Amino acid sequence: xxxxxxxxxxxxxxxxxxxxxxxxxxxxxxxxxxxxxxxxxxxxxxxxxxxxxxxxxxxxxxxxxxxxxxxxxxxxxxxxxxxxxxxxxxxxxxxxxxxxxxxxxxxxxxxxxxxxxxxxxxxxxxxxxxxxxxxxxxxxxxxxxxxxxxxxxxxxxxxxxxxxxxxxxxxxxxxxxxxxxxxxxxxxxxxxxxxxxxxxxxxxxxxxxxxxxxxxxxxxxxxxxxxxxxxxxxxxxxxxxxxxxxxxxxxxxxxxxxxxxxxxxxxxxxxxxxxxxxxxxxxxxxxxxxxxxxxxxxxxxxxxxxxxxxxxxxxxxxxxxxxxxxxxxxxxxxxxxxxxxxxxxxxxxxxxxxxxxxxxxxxxxxxxxxxxxxxxxxxxxxxxxxxxxxxxxxxxxxxxxxxxxxxxxxxxxxxxxxxxx
Amino acid sequence: xxxxxxxxxxxxxxxxxxxxxxxxxxxxxxxxxxxxxxxxxxxxxxxxxxxxxxxxxxxxxxxxxxxxxxxxxxxxxxxxxxxxxxxxxxxxxxxxxxxxxxxxxxxxxxxx
Numbered sequence: 001x002x003x004x005x006x007x008x009x010x011x012x013x014x015x016x017x018x019x020x021x022x023x024x025x026x027x028x029x030x031x032x033x034x035x036x037x038x039x040x041x042x043x044x045x046x047x048x049x050x051x052x053x054x055x056x057x058x059x060x061x062x063x064x065x066x067x068x069x070x071x072x073x074x075x076x077x078x079x080x081x082x083x084x085x086x087x088x089x090x091x092x093x094x095x096x097x098x099x100x101x102x103x104x105x106x107x108x109x110x111x112x113x114x115x116x117x118x119x120x121x122x123x124x125x126x127x128x129x130x131x132x133x134x135x136x137x138x139x140x141x142x143x144x145x146x147x148x149x150x151x152x153x154x155x156x157x158x159x160x161x162x163x164x165x166x167x168x169x170x171x172x173x174x175x176x177x178x179x180x181x182x183x184x185x186x187x188x189x190x191x192x193x194x195x196x197x198x199x200x201x202x203x204x205x206x207x208x209x210x211x212x213x214x215x216x217x218x219x220x221x222x223x224x225x226x227x228x229x230x231x232x233x234x235x236x237x238x239x240x241x242x243x244x245x246x247x248x249x250x251x252x253x254x255x256x257x258x259x260x261x262x263x264x265x266x267x268x269x270x271x272x273x274x275x276x277x278x279x280x281x282x283x284x285x286x287x288x289x290x291x292x293x294x295x296x297x298x299x300x301x302x303x304x305x306x307x308x309x310x311x312x313x314x315x316x317x318x319x320x321x322x323x324x325x326x327x328x329x330x331x332x333x334x335x336x337x338x339x340x341x342x343x344x345x346x347x348x349x350x351x352x353x354x355x356x357x358x359x360x361x362x363x364x365x366x367x368x369x370x371x372x373x374x375x376x377x378x379x380x381x382x383x384x385x386x387x388x389x390x391x392x393x394x395x396x397x398x399x400x401x402x403x404x405x406x407x408x409x410x411x412x413x414x415x416x417x418x419x420x421x
Numbered sequence: 422x423x424x425x426x427x428x429x430x431x432x433x434x435x436x437x438x439x440x441x442x443x444x445x446x447x448x449x450x451x452x453x454x455x456x457x458x459x460x461x462x463x464x465x466x467x468x469x470x471x472x473x474x475x476x477x478x479x480x481x482x483x484x485x486x487x488x489x490x491x492x493x494x495x496x497x498x499x500x501x502x503x504x505x506x507x508x509x510x511x512x513x514x515x516x517x518x519x520x521x522x523x524x525x526x527x528x529x530x531x532x533x
Binding site: 301328331332335336339342343348349350351352353354355356357358370372373374375385387388389390392396400403404407410411413414415417418 | 440441442444449452453455456457459460461462463464466468469470471497498501502504505506510
């Protein structure tokens, strides 16, 4: 139950308590529609409503239950239940946000109207697109939507997560798990390697003769040196990584014969986890907010779409340059964008600010590594600040790795409480 | 005109005030501080098990942030993050984060 105390805590938590002075008439009557109830959209809807209670804020989300991706690799590799990833929207609704469980099907920017699958239409003064990703089921021959039962992607958490977990647990002794990883950009750059680690963590105990082969469509990846070192230290030769230069680019997948064809070779697998290339969530494409890359170009400092008026894009769907597609970034972008929207409603220009990101990756439940970045909008791009950020040190003690694991848990508990609690 | 060209032109029409604001009013300054702490509050909240920045008076918090930035006080992560912030930023951060802890009855006390 939201009490006065918890409201205060929430305001303190988001930092927006003092941000909404000087409400104008226009702001008081304004309608903001947010599409997508993930870390970006849910944060934005809630913080905007808290900062400016007279605003009419509507959150449109197709699913009544949100399955969080961060920490979902623990569901695959440990006994963590999927319910630890699941959140509902009742506390966001109780905070005064109108939550509509429906799918946005069209946007008309000229009449500022969102159409829903139910047939309803909503008008807006400002629109926020936070639709996350859409998986590209045309990118890898043989890997379409119907192949995801035989070879899960598990890159949108939920039933796919437990499906992959169950296939790994049922795998024959000494079998091979194959992971196919896309080129950049994609959701959660270090995520595939955290997943590989936690699958190896499971196999090492329960199926020690098994192999995990990563076929990567690039040569470098986030925290590569740290992951490689940890894999050698913790899992022996269980994980084999092949990059683009090793000929690992995937040409085709045949889920019937359980074969992955690379440019020069073919690999037989027992369990396959195929993470296909991605683009902005479908509604962003339908709205015309995406460019040829499939992602949404923005004015860096304000997150305003450069293609649609009165529209902002945050989270994985946005082209935020050096800022990665992470839940942490989406949460921070949402708080930034909320201020920029309030300023826009008051006819004030955007105010550029420094942003930061932190991504923890678990190599096992008690061993984590992190990457951090600090960013500034320069030449209308989010550029990293030189000399800041970087990864955990390579020579860190096991005690430091464990502390980072505890901090990772604390981050997850904090951010999910802040957004959904 | 190419599709991209139209988009570029349209973008300039839709954003006639593409120039960004400078901090020139107290309201701007409040917004700037709120923007600055936006990433911090992903981890550091009143209820987080992570270090509660709100428990510190501004001068103590500033001293702590400076010590974390230089490494005088060890950390797993904070030195990497704080090295992206100037000393003037640290002053603003410590003030803004401390202000959030100030007792208050409701949001309405902050408005206007």
